Amino acid sequence: MAKANLPQHRDAEALSNLLATPEITALIADLEATRWTGRPGYPIRAMVGMALVKSLHCLPTWTRTVVLVKDHAGLRAVLGCAPSLDACYRFTAKLRQHHNRLAECIESVLAALHDEHPAMGEIVAIDGSDLPAYANGQKYLYKNGPERKIYSDSDASWGHRSAISTRKGGGYYGYKIHAVVDVATELPVAWHVESASIAESAQVPTLLDMAALRGFLTSVAILDKGYDLPPIYETCETRGIHPIIPLRETFAVKAGKDKPPKCEHGPWIFAGSDAKRGASKWRCPTGECQPVSTWVKADRLHTLVPRRTDRWKALYRQRGCVERGFGRLKNEWAMLPLRVRRIERVRLHVDLTILAQLVTALAKARAAAVPLAA
């Protein structure tokens, strides 16, 4: 179907390059070392290749991936065979058992991307996005009927998603991916899949710690209004990260408590922040007051990067990268529609999808860094 529109970086040659990257080669060697093939099976390299083909060709199912490879001489030549559907299922089952090997591979790809983009992960946006389950998403058995009690994916749950363009917001049954996306590369640096009913804000500490463990030195985190809760500010600030979050219209905001100090000479002017002190400095516009300036302790209402500054506005405008990142993963890398059930299978599917995207970005960055031989 979309074969004609497939970007050039996703052809057979691209697959061959990806399989040859040191990070993927290491994963193949790692998996081979587990010697899991009890029966004469397909080579591990071919199975890792199948997983890459699935995402590169934006296919939601293994069935379609198997059919594509069977009919595609170029892909078959790179893989050295056309693995069966059963082999694909056995491979994913084994990957779930050896998920730490896959995690190590993802970490090595991220570290290599970090080397290519030294500023990666410094300014990030965080958000959650809906992953509707491979299950019946009707809450009621029939119109005005009783509520559904049994779902075909019992790990999923009811969550809420916000409106995007022409799609209405509302309830959905499934999972949610929570992610930290680097604003410069628009690539995810940390992510986590949970059942949809789990609160987004609860994921922020886990995500920030995951990004830090992977060696990213985050200084700014951009989040939407849904995260405007005091613990989120604390979570960020205790890690030395500036939270960029718009205010909800709470009672304190309506009362104007977020406004800068003021005097008879007008509202005071922002004169810089001291992160160590955890406070921002404000001074009288004319300098006639005594004392001429004051320190305001950082909290939800008074952040170290004040909301009215141009810097805050410029940073907040970059939040869109997280939406674009999710959109790309869902539409161009087949993160959706989910065609697996149970949370550990959904997590594996998401990890494999993101790995394909990251390793493709890495191959591109490396190719751009090395001038082509004439």
Ligand SMILES: [Zn+2]
């Ligand atoms: Zn004054």
